Amino acid sequence: MSPRRRQSGAALLLAMLIVTLVSTLAAGMVWQQWKGIEVETAERARSQASWLIEGATDWARLILRTDAQDREHPNVDTLNEPWNTPLKDVKLSDFLAADKNNTEDTGLEAFLSGQITDAQSHYNLRNLVNDEDEEAAKELTTLRRLCEALGIPPEAANRIADGMKGADLAEDQLDDEEAVSPGAPLPPQRVQQLTWFGLDNDAVRRLSPYVVILPAPTPVNLMTAPPEVLSAVLDGLDRGSAERFAQKRLGLDVRSISDLKPLLPEKVQAQLDDSTRVSIGSNHFEIIGELRYENFLLRELTLVMRRGLEVIVLRRERVPHE
Incomplete structure (x- = not known):
């Protein structure tokens, strides 16, 4: 091969390498830009979804406040009241149209659903923590009967009671800035956290529709x-x-x-x-809200306490998708 042909071939190869390198760099830049746009879009959608479901929770709080204001018999809560009516897959634009002060068409393809539940329709595991031995024994017997009815070994009730008492003692020690006993359980906030006391997932699943953990006995x-x-x-x-x-x-x-x-x-x-x-009345309610917006499915559980006409948020948490 002549020197001129070899030089021409080398130049062509170099040019191809440069084109390949430039194309690779350009593709990388485009991919990085696309990734940045996708992340920004996702963050914006997530932020909007959080804002929307928080607004739905505030709407549920308003329902509870209105119920307390309008009900005929104070301090009586029944399943016939408006708060017990579930909200099922309502399009956000239709939901907002119920507000006469809102005339803007949002155009959002978002769907809301939710339910208000009387938390005091459940047995409150906080009742197990009682300084009076007789009352504590009565509450333990109650939980044992519930476990038996649900097909759960009654020994699970003893384990829950011991765990709740131990967690309450550890919480008091922390409040008093005392040394916490080694191995003391953490105070659970949700029923699903009863696994901390050694309960299996099946027992927790069976108990979940019937028990609750509230800040104080009820x-x-x-x-x-x-x-x-x-x-x-x-x-x-x-x-x-x-x-x-x-x-x-x-x-x-x-x-x-x-x-x-x-x-x-x-x-x-x-x-x-x-x-x-x-009792025949309740002060604690749970609000479960679900929002389907674009590619997001957001579920949130809010525990509220109604005190007079005031509805106070005690706890708000995201619920994992089932």
Whole structure:
């Protein structure tokens, strides 16, 4: 091969290498720019989704406030009230159209759904922490009955009670700036965290619809509690009687807890006088909201406390997708 041809071939190869290098660099720059746009878009969508679901939670708080203001009988909460009506896959534009002061068409393809639940329709595991031995034993018996009804070994109730007491003691030691006992459990905030006490996932799954962990002990609302909780909290109330009571209470005009006594067997009627364990009203509610927006599915659980006409957020957390 002549020198001139070799030089021409080398120049062509060099040119191809330069073109390849420039193309690679250009593609890398385009990819980096695209990635930056995608990240910025995702962050903006996530921020908008958080803002939207927070607004939906505030709407639910307004419903609870209006309920407290408009209800005929103060301190009575039943399943017939507006707060118990679920919101199912409402398009955000339709949701906002309900506000007469809002005339702007957002054009957002976002869908809201949600539900307000009476937290005091569940058995509050915080009730297990009691300085009075007799009362503590009564609460433990209640939880054991609930576990038996759900097909959970009663020993799980003992484990939960010991864990709650140990966590409460550790929390008091921290508040008093004392040394925490080694191995002391952390105080759980959610039912799913009962696995910290050694419960298996199946037991936690079965308990979740019927128990709750609130900041302080609370009575069970007999007007909203399911039969499983009713038969657990009222000693001697069998499952069949609990289900019949749950049906009859729906159409009852209740003004005081004494109005419920005729619906219950005589042997359990006296237990309705213990206001620390049972009631007909609630102060704590859980708001579960779900937002589907673009590629996001956002679920949030908010625990609120109603005090008079004020609805205070106690805890707000993201719920993992099932």
